[in-house]
Amino acid sequence: MPFVGRTADSLMLEVRERVRDTNGSMHTATFVRSILTSAQQVLNAGLEYVIANGSASLYANRVFYDISTLFSSVIRVIGLRGSATIRDVIKLNSLDDFLIYGPYWSRHIGQHALAWTAVGRDVLAVYPAFENDGSLGLYYVKLTNTFSAGSTVSEFSTEQCGPLVTLTEAILLLRQRDLESCNRALGRLQEDLQLELTAPKLGLASPPSNEASA
Amino acid sequence: MSKTTVLTLVSDLTLGAASDTTITGRYYDRVVEDLARFPWLTTMSLIPVTANVSQYTLETAQAKIIAMFYDGRQLSRLTRTQVEGLNRYWRNEYGTPHSYIVDDEANKTFALYPIPTLASKAQSFPHSQPFGQDFPAYTLLVIHTGTRTDLPTWLELPVALEVAAREMERESNHRDLEWAARARQLAQLLFQLVGKP
Numbered sequence: 001m002p003f004v005g006r007t008a009d010s011l012m013l014e015v016r017e018r019v020r021d022t023n024g025s026m027h028t029a030t031f032v033r034s035i036l037t038s039a040q041q042v043l044n045a046g047l048e049y050v051i052a053n054g055s056a057s058l059y060a061n062r063v064f065y066d067i068s069t070l071f072s073s074v075i076r077v078i079g080l081r082g083s084a085t086i087r088d089v090i091k092l093n094s095l096d097d098f099l100i101y102g103p104y105w106s107r108h109i110g111q112h113a114l115a116w117t118a119v120g121r122d123v124l125a126v127y128p129a130f131e132n133d134g135s136l137g138l139y140y141v142k143l144t145n146t147f148s149a150g151s152t153v154s155e156f157s158t159e160q161c162g163p164l165v166t167l168t169e170a171i172l173l174l175r176q177r178d179l180e181s182c183n184r185a186l187g188r189l190q191e192d193l194q195l196e197l198t199a200p201k202l203g204l205a206s207p208p209s210n211e212a213s214a
Numbered sequence: 215m216s217k218t219t220v221l222t223l224v225s226d227l228t229l230g231a232a233s234d235t236t237i238t239g240r241y242y243d244r245v246v247e248d249l250a251r252f253p254w255l256t257t258m259s260l261i262p263v264t265a266n267v268s269q270y271t272l273e274t275a276q277a278k279i280i281a282m283f284y285d286g287r288q289l290s291r292l293t294r295t296q297v298e299g300l301n302r303y304w305r306n307e308y309g310t311p312h313s314y315i316v317d318d319e320a321n322k323t324f325a326l327y328p329i330p331t332l333a334s335k336a337q338s339f340p341h342s343q344p345f346g347q348d349f350p351a352y353t354l355l356v357i358h359t360g361t362r363t364d365l366p367t368w369l370e371l372p373v374a375l376e377v378a379a380r381e382m383e384r385e386s387n388h389r390d391l392e393w394a395a396r397a398r399q400l401a402q403l404l405f406q407l408v409g410k411p
Contacts, residue, residue, distance in 0.1 A: 031226060038223075038371040045368040046407030062346030064258055064355070075368055095281045095357070099288060103312070106355075107286035119280055119357050120256030121366070129346075143367060171371075174396050175227055182396050186403070193407055 004158050008033050009150035014165050019172045019181075026176050032168070033147040039167040040144045040156060045075045046193070047163070050155045052142040055083065055135045058113075058126060063106045065124045073143040077124055080116045081137035089126070089136070092117045098127055163192045217242055217363060223374040224381065227397070231388040232381040241380040243361075245373055250277035250359045252409060255366070260344055261354040262334040263326075268305065272322035275360045279324065283355040284311045289326075291316070297327055304328075326354075368408070375401035 012032045016022050024032075044050050056070040067074050080089040092098060092115050098105045110128035113136055117125050126136065144155040156164055166189045173182035220242060225233040232238050249255060261270055263284070272279070282289045290313045297304045297315050309328035317323045332352045339348040345355065365373060375397045383394035 034223075035371075038367075041368040042371045042404050042408060046404075059343055059346045061349070062343060064345050064357070066258065075366070095288065103287045106283055106288065120253045120359065122256045123258055123357055170400060171227070171375075174393065174400065175229065177390075177393060179392055179396055186396065186399055190403060193403065 005154040005156060006158055006161050007150065008036060008147040008152045008154070011036055011147075011154065011161065011165060011168070012150070015168045015172060018165070018169045018185075019176065019178070021172070021176070027172050029150065032172070033150075033152075035168050035171050036154075036164065037144075037146045039164055039171070040147075040154060041075075043163055043167065044141060044144050044155070047160075048076070048078070048141045049157075049160050050142050050144055051078065051139060053137060053139045056138040058130055058134050058136055060132050061109065061129050063125055063127060063129045065126070067118070067122050067124050070124070070138060071140065074138075075141040075143055076121055077116075077118050077138060077140045079139035080113060080126065081139070082112055083135045083137060085112050089113045090115045095119060095125060098125070101127065163189060166192060220365075220370055220374045220377065223370065224378045227374060227378050228382060228388075228393075231390075232378055237384070238377055238381050241377045242373070244380070245376050246361050246363075246365065247277075249365070249369075249373075250361050253278070253280055253359055254409065255359060255362065256280060256357060257360055257362075258345060259356050259358065260337065260350070261356055262337055262350070263330050263332075263352055263354055265331055265333040266308070266329060268325045268327070268329040269317065269323055270326070270354070272324075272356070272358065275362070276322065276356070277359045277361060279314075279316065279356060279358050281357045282314050282324075284326065284330070285352050286349075287312065289314045292327065372401045372404035372408070375404070 012029065015032060016024065021027055054071060067077060079091070081087065082089060094117060097117065098115065101108060105127060108128035109131050111131065113126050115127045119125065154161060154164065166185055170182055170185035170189055173185055217239065221235050221238050224238050259276060289311060292313045292315050294315060297313065301307055304327050307328040308331050311326040311328060311330050313327045315325045315327060317325050330352065334353040335350040337350050341348050379394045379398035379401060382388070382390045382397065
């Protein structure tokens, strides 16, 4: 199924109807677009809807990487794939799991990556270090784009835009000090997100339909 | 994400009520410090070792130790009770460190056990690869959380909401506790969402 997103104008229209500001007297189009942008980015950080992939350059004798130096728009790394082996590299839960390779695991050298883990959002450990410079396929949750114009299309697909509209609605209601309605929107958002949080995650083998390429 | 962008958003969200950037800037700094308690925003640092010195201190911007390596060996984290159980005279034991003990979390000091007898090699990085082929021998590599001025863009909204909540609940001529409570609820919901494992 081809990816279908929603334009900023269509999202804005729905949000403005919900907050009873259809003529934009309370919230300018620029402000609403900036909130839609931030909302899509923070929701994607948690819900991991928009996934991208690319080839990351790795260096000889190096196990630890600052993820932001590999790709600038990474929110969270979710998978690595060997460039030569075309196999998924095993994800370990924490650095302590690497101790199965011995306490000096960070010094080991090999031809192919066997395991990886992320420490927080910013540090990536790939085991073992490569003998020579090389590369790995990296799958990651990406930082979604800015809604720079009314015609900009969301990176969330149409059916994923519910929480985006509700979060933007809650923020605009807060801004216009309609706290009772804000509270109701917050309740709906909480319900939406709890549903999303308990939903099973799609694996790398079946990426979401709107998978983007880096 | 710059601090200025967030403070502008705070002012926008409060319709100008929270426009004193000296005050909101201070709240922003506190929120950044609070975030450093969580293992989300992490970084790596090299700490040179001095021969026969066991105690080291993290720098101001370095907050919480997640893992530590000495010359490529992953060190175990021990409590004082554990290390005393291993060796009552641990503070006088010399050798190659295999563990570290956080002496004082507030002052960010930690001790290596046993005490290293070799000093780190020169911290020079001809290939610009301090964590790779230029890694100086007998040096500590610490992975830690920290405070930073350039928070990632996706944290902009929850941080702005939290800063706005703190500003609006402060005693002032624009104090609005109900508004602050809603803003905080939204911020917490978003932090909870992005903080899940």
